[in-house]
Amino acid sequence: MKKYSLLVGFLLLWNLVGAQTPLDSLLTVWEDTARPDSVRIYAYRDYIWDGYLYSKPDSALVLSDSLYEFSMASGYKKGIASVLNMQGFTHFMQGDYIKALSHHQRSLKIRKEIGDKRGIASSLNNIGLIYVERNNYTKALNHYMQSLKIKEEIGDKRGISVTLNNIGSIYNNQEAYDKALDCYKRSMAIKEEIGDQRGIAVSLVNIGQIYSQQGDQTSALDYYGRALEMAESMSDKRSMSQILENMGDVKYEQGNFSDALDNHKRSLALRDEIGDKDGSASSLNSIGFTYFKQKQYQSATTYCKRGLKLAQTIGAIWEQKEGCECLFNINKATNNSAKALEYHEQMIALTDSLQKEETIQELQRIEFNRKVKEDSLLQVEKAMKREMVFQEETNRKDRNKNIAMGVGLFFILLSAGLYSRWRYVKKSKAVIEEEKDRSENLLLNILPSEIAEELKTKGSADTRDFENVSILFTDFVGFTEASEKLSAKELIEEINHCFKTFDILCDKYGIEKIKTIGDAYMAAGGIPIPSDVSVKNTVLAALEMQAFMAHRVLERKAKNEIPFEMRLGIHTGPVVAGIVGVKKFQYDIWGDTVNTASRMESGGDIGKVNISEDTYQCIKDNPAFVFEARGEVEVKGKGEMTMYFVSYA
Known part of the structure; x- marks a missing residue:
């Protein structure tokens, strides 16, 4: 069964958005030309963020382009960086990580130029999120650590708690549970200090999952229970449903099937209420598995069939596989060989589909890294061309012997620098070629080589x-x-x-x-x-x-x-x-x-x-x-x- 956690990425957005101002008021400020440009820029940024970023990201990009042009014309660099940051988030939400990274890096560059430490820390954190999404945990951790250092310098407690949570998630992913637990607890202590109730609930769930993964189910349930109380006090039904699912999974592992059923059914009721179909399919399968463990095969069949049908409706492959596995086990236990075979064959097909999906994701990750390296290489080559042009111009203008001697010395140093850069370019090209080879090898696992080549070309x-x-x-x-x-x-x-x-x-x-x-x-x-x-x-x-x-x-x-x-x-x-x-x-x-x-x-x-x-x-x-x-x-x-x-x- 699939465990749910409260995502730290959402936590980051909660902290960035904060309390929302009515959209009409923000638009009024933007349209008031008597106001300073800086005030108008931030008002329109918030208008786009609150009104379009989550519901209509395509429209958000169009509106933010006009805001970017206005910011450039006004010369307000802090505003330009802020708009680029928003555009980076929009591309991130659309899954275009190359563009997201480019916008956040441009924002970071401007923030460094103007010495905006809070903005620098935010950009570093956001770039870390992109690298996490692309499974490049080393680079993600490096950016998080840089962000954390700056936030500690300026005393940004809320930002420190967010970054600690993100770092903890990386350690959790790498199964370095002690380090993850330390980060989560440090993050929660700060949230308790500043009274961030929603953030505390997130930390409680994350800590509970660590204890569950380490086999300490008693501690896990304690943290889940505290998180559930806070989610209930805030009427946060989505979080409540996810926490109940986690608690049900723990009870299932403990063999306490009665309490497991109660948790999963409460989770299902909440998910049905808020329209979380993916979550509902998972809850239905969890209930079916629990009934199966109790040898209540008729009830197990009813719930697993409902879970499978809902998963098929929404195209949720993992939940479909879980539903088929549940029904395979039931029919095998009841000696219904024909039905068991039918669901087993579906399981294999769905497993193949999941493997293909993972392969596609790996291809996308490799392509992302390759493009990042190409962009870096392009910048190096541009710098080399600028230096060579400078060399030619200097050689043409400066004819004086004494100056020539100085220029000669300069060229020696420059040549050493160019040679170093040439070596870097050569090495980078080799790395890109290696990434390209890996990408093509993965593609050849899916398609014949001739078809793969045609697909890449046309x-x-x-x-x-x-x-x-x-x-x-x-x-x-x-x-x-x-x-x-x-x-x-x-x-x-x-x-x-x-x-x-x-x-x-x-x-x-x-x-x-x-x-x-x-x-x-x-x-x-x-x-x-x-x-x-x-x-x-x-x-x-x-x-x-x-x-x-x-x-x-x-x-x-x-x-x-x-x-x-x-x-x-x-x-x-x-x-x-x-x-x-x-x-x-x-x-x-x-x-x-x-x-x-x-x-x-x-x-x-x-x-x-x-x-x-x-x-x-x-x-x-x-x-x-x-x-x-x-x-x-x-x-x-x-x-x-x-x-x-x-x-x-």
């Missing part, structure tokens, strides 16, 4: 017709029965072990893995680049897959473990191939050839490689194979089809 990839593609399907026999005797973890580990070997064999023979569907594996030879040997290589890969499975059966039987046996079928013919969707790209194939290949698998025998007449005609004269004619075999939906078993010669 931004899209065309669907294509192929005339002679060999489709390979595998399926484990007796999978349903085996799933009843194995735990979900054992089941997935064994499937993963087999499929990893299949992936290696696909690479060995140059055939393309298409996808896995539950316990089925699908690959294709002859795409995205047609090849004269694709049919032969597909069959060779298939024979090695069956040989591996035969060896695996002997291994597991020797250990008294339940083995999987496999059917495998191949058909060759025309297909259409391409990328489906606009997010989480997947290379896929379509056509009757795919359906026929699936029938070759289902019409085959355990341990055999079953091929169609079309595949046979392509390789019948190849001396590497021998064939066993099976004659006409009845095929569902297609009538009788000629089939052959193929093996090594």
